[in-house]
Amino acid sequence: SHTLALLETSGSKVTPSSLSALTAAKEIKKPITALLLGPDAASAAPSVAELEGIEKVLVQSDERYEHYLPEQVAPLVVSLIKGENDKVKDVSSFVVAASAMGKGVIPRAAAVLDVQPISDVIKVIDPNTFVRPTYAGNAILTVKTADKIVMTSVRGSAFPATEEKSASAAPIEEIAPIDADCKTTWVSEQLMKSDKPDLSSAKIVVSGGRALKDKEHFDSLLNPLATKLGAAIGASRAAVDDGYCDNSLQVGQTGKIIAPDLYIAIGISGAIQHLAGMKDSKVIVAINKDEESPIFKIADVGLVGDLFTIVPELTEKL
Amino acid sequence: MSSKIKILVPIKRVIDAALKPRINKTHTGVESKGVKYSINPFDDIAVEEACKMRKNHKDLVEAIHAVSIGPGKAKEVLRTALAKGADTSTLVDVGEEEVEPLVVSKILKSFVEREGSNLVVLGKQAIDDDSNQVGQMLAGLLGWSQATNAAKITIGKDGIVEVEREIDGGVEVVKAPLPMVISTDLRLNEPKFVTLPKMMKAKKKPLEVVKPADLNIEISKRLETVSLEEPAPRKAGVMVNNVDELISKLKELKAL
Incomplete structure (x- = not known):
């Protein structure tokens, strides 16, 4: 067999x-x-x-x-x-x-x-x-x-x-092809272009949530950190729904399911469906201003505070 | 288009998306007593989309039939679908039995044939078993075109259906004539809440109950549950006070 x-x-x-x-x-x-x-x-x-x-x-x-x-x-x-x-x-x-x-x-x-x-x-x-x-x-x-x-x-x-x-x-x-009864036609595709590693296989992932407030902050805070770490960028469903980034970056039950060596969750509260996509990561870091956020329950290292000051400081000191 | 569109919308009753399920003492399944159940969120999107198609193509959509396979209580999710705009519905009452996707597909195929459906719109996966199989299996059994993970559906004047699909690195567009099976992804639409008057009205709409035997389909199982366990818990983490401590902790964990 x-x-x-x-x-x-x-x-x-x-x-x-x-x-x-x-x-x-x-x-x-x-x-x-x-x-x-x-x-x-x-x-x-x-x-x-x-x-x-x-x-x-x-x-x-x-x-x-x-x-x-x-x-x-x-x-x-x-x-x-x-x-x-x-x-x-x-x-x-x-x-x-x-x-x-x-x-x-x-x-x-x-x-x-x-x-x-x-x-x-x-x-x-x-x-x-x-x-x-x-x-x-x-x-x-x-x-x-x-x-x-x-x-x-x-x-x-x-x-x-x-x-x-x-x-x-x-x-x-x-081998020979098969003559299938296929009435479906492929029309086009739009793949996200990025200089970052592929989210599904990256060793380090920097992921942002709704607390980043808008697309400008999502990009301006996460991009430099990801570049410094050689990391892929991910996002919570809330961030994707609010248009901070492309759908294909969503991490969760119905998005990408990943297990990088290091996952840094920034401004992500940790809904069940998000945790489903990343909880098997080796080391999880959570940065969030709300200490009650469920993400801290599964984080290896947690830091409560204002991400708008923490993230730039982290990027600079790495 | 020469023929009208008859839509079949299969829907599943699942433990509410906001709840974390508890595993039963015998490790054979999850606790169902005292738990809130709802329509599978992706199926809710499918119902919404079918109703939207009718709204946008009044003369084209002839019928919307909702089907659920589950216990008697799954009538609730069918009533929700009727309230949202489905015309008729069927519960295939299987009691508390878990039905595997292959059997679900065979049951749905019998409804496609009975209802004369030429479009099936359903959720890409049920959030309980997370299999993501039924749409593709049904399309395979019927030999129809399939478009999974739909983010946008456009019915053209020529009767060709164009579907934007979410794929790993972005989106892809495919097109096909009917008949076809389309499975819905999160961003296809935002389902509206059902109002009470609509719920009341829906009580008058047809809700038929049948048994699998009535359809000449045997509920057999290919998969045996060996065990169902909670995932291994993560080790308790630490809280740090500032960025310097964060960096030194990550170095200690060899994560940097």
Whole structure:
């Protein structure tokens, strides 16, 4: 029995969340076939073939897979799992990152295969048993599946990225595309441009809340601190709702779920849904003028005071 | 557009978003007694959006049918949906049974077929099990187009639906003709509160109750709960008095 791992690429690189998913895939302890899709697939394939634990790399470079439309990707995944392609046989586990792509594709493919997938895995117990958070991370559920094919999406923040190389590179093989009945057209995308590290994989995150008052203060206080620390910028839902920054910076149950080495929460009170997105960070710092804020209950280091004086002072003294 | 739009809005009754759930003594689930329940916030957004579509396209939206799968008390969330503007509703009464997304999708597929729906609008995830699966699974079973995490929905004159979706690094726009499944994200709209007169009026709207057996669907489980635990508590932190102390503490913790 084999594991099929769909790895997402960006440029000629595999995304950090997919490399974390690969670490989870290795813990399932079956030979892994990696699947790379879209025009970047071929250029990313050699680096994937070198990674530890990969037995084979399958590549399908057609541009229909460029934007990972689930209507295109799911039928290909279904076909490979059903064993309709000679290049991969006997797939019993399927793994993908719980990214926007993974979340879009895996349930669609699973339903067609009559499989109940398991979302947001944070721990692999055995090939059929997994741990995942529910209720915004307030309950940790261990589930055992009775499905013959086990389909899981993996939370990137819960596993380190696979970086280890194996002694010899795995073979890279081209597979045929699938003619799917897809009526959906990709129109455009607007990705946030930033000189900062990516929020999902950054080691340090500086995050701002409503107490920053407006976009000007959000930018003028957080940017210099983040630059000095080499940190990514995040935000609470309140800050995003009030337009201080882009939606994609939201940390929380329904935004990004992250676990950096250091998380600095500035002017964030700590609503349940925000804590769900960051409470697994290694060290949490809270800076807030209200000492009753729930954020202080989970902070390793708390400082009560006026963020408008504290943040510039911190930036200067670092 | 040649055909009218018939919308199906699936909604789930969940522990209120403001509450922190307590895990039961047997570690098999969460305490439900004496707990406030509400409509899943993302489904509330879905109901709001369906009603908004009708308001903006009066001659186009023919029907809005709300469905909930849950205990008898889930009638409350259906009444809320009716008060907001859904025309008709069905409760699939499963008692206290937890129903997995795959079965939910199969039940919803039967309603799509029965109601002749060509658009399903639902929350991207329920805030209790946080699976984020049903919309995609339903689209897969039906072979329909899907647009998850919708931040903006535009129905064009040509009948093509354009959806702005929230993705990891920003937004993406996709378009498709009906039929399709759309799942809602936070910023699609801001649901309004329901007024009491509307709630009263909604009592006269149809609320049908059926059992899964009536739909010829068996509630089977693929996943067995091994355990449900509280997350490991964090070690108690320290409070510092100023920036200098903060920096030295972070150095002590090797965080800087």
